Amino acid sequence: MYHLRYFVTVAEELNFSQAARKLHMAASPLSQRIKNLEHELGQQLFRRSTHRVELTEAGAALLPIARDVLERFNAIPWRLREAVGPQRRTVLVGVPAALHPDLRARLQELEERCRDSYDLKRWPGTTGDLVTEVHDGRLGLALVRLPVADPALHVAEVLTEPLGAVLPAGQFAGRASVRLADLADMAYVPGPGDSLPASFDKIDTELREAGVRKRVKMPRTDYAGVAEMVSSGLGFSISMLDPESPIHRYSLGDIVVLPFDDFAPQLVTGLIWRRDRAREGAELHRLIEQASAVFGIESDISPV
Known part of the structure; x- marks a missing residue:
């Protein structure tokens, strides 16, 4: 093997x-x-x-x-x-960092709906790791950052979050929005490399094409470290606009998050599972039926 x-x-x-x-x-x-x-x-x-x-x-x-x-x-x-397990199964559900409160609330609703048949436990990880764990069967479901390309998995979009520029407040005082041209002389500070979704590669490319060519990369930093760099004026970053996003707990008093006038970056979160585990009679059939209802998605559940 x-x-x-x-x-x-x-x-x-x-x-x-x-x-x-x-x-x-x-x-x-x-x-x-x-x-x-x-x-x-x-x-x-x-x-x-x-x-x-x-x-x-x-x-x-x-x-x-x-x-x-x-x-x-x-x-x-x-x-x-599936063959020898107990009637009430423990199922691990993958969750990425900075999960939006709306999705966390839906997970809680799913836990309540399935309490009689499944004991759902949350398992944190990066999108790459979570996709692998679902593919290999160690996780039953996972919320991940899209895109994900794996023909063995069903992938359904559940939330799209607009992103904005994370900027030093002193340099952008009184501004309601920002244009890419305003950032041309600043350095882009990406988020932590091990947790950054693949969609940020596209954002990075689009920033370069728009003339934002400087980069500050700190391989061992976390979101708090990125906030410190932006706060000190070393550059700008990109993050969720919604103030309800848990990512904002890393914000400092001298940082502001502004929408773009001429750029529309987004973070898309999806729910994934193995297609063969969702078929009628399979181990997770009932769980994925409930998950599809809770998250309002098409499940593609089909007979064996």
């Missing part, structure tokens, strides 16, 4: 160094594991050159087989729980 995981990761990245980072290992042992798999199967799976990695015909044929095997292997824990 480990060798198949290594193979699939390299096949998806087509880069041994990037695949090794994703697998939290060095490139040299990863390359050796792939050679071991090739020897065991009696087939060359990759064509390697100095600047390029390509799947061979055998590698391309193995990829869907390996994915299917890994899918089935990852499903063993929750399928076993």
Whole structure:
């Protein structure tokens, strides 16, 4: 199974160094594991050159087989729980940082509705980690920051939050809004790298295209650290406009959050689950029916 995981990761990245980072290992042992798999199967799976990695015909044929095997292997824990578990199941629900109070209230409503059948426990994490945990069956559901692209998962939008510019109050006193041109000479301070949604990559690109080219990146900081940098005048950041958002607890007295006049960045939150766990008769069928009602979404629940 480990060798198949290594193979699939390299096949998806087509880069041994990037695949090794994703697998939290060095490139040299990863390359050796792939050679071991090739020897065991009696087939060359990759064509390697100095600047390029390509799947061979055998590698391309193995990829869907390996994915299917890994899918089935990852499903063993929750399928076993489904077969022998208690009538009232404990289900972990993933939640990202700074979850909007409206979504937190809906989670509480879901907990109440399902109390007789499910004991729901919240599990915090970054979107990348939560998507992996749902895919592998360790989490039943998760609220995550979109976009998410995984054909095994059902993804439904549940909330769109407008974003604004987080600015030093002294420089923008009396302003009701801001334009991108006002920020051209300032440095953009992204949020914490390990928790920043993928949608912020697009925002970063759009800022560069608009002429905001300076960056201040602090790899070990948190939201409070970003607020301190903005407060001291080192730059600006982007965050939720809604004052009800819990992210505003990190705000300082000399910081202001203003809407843009000529830019409309958004943060979209979605609810995700594995499609096969929602089918009629499956472990989470009733839970996802209730979640769909609480969050007002189409569930795509279908018979087995």
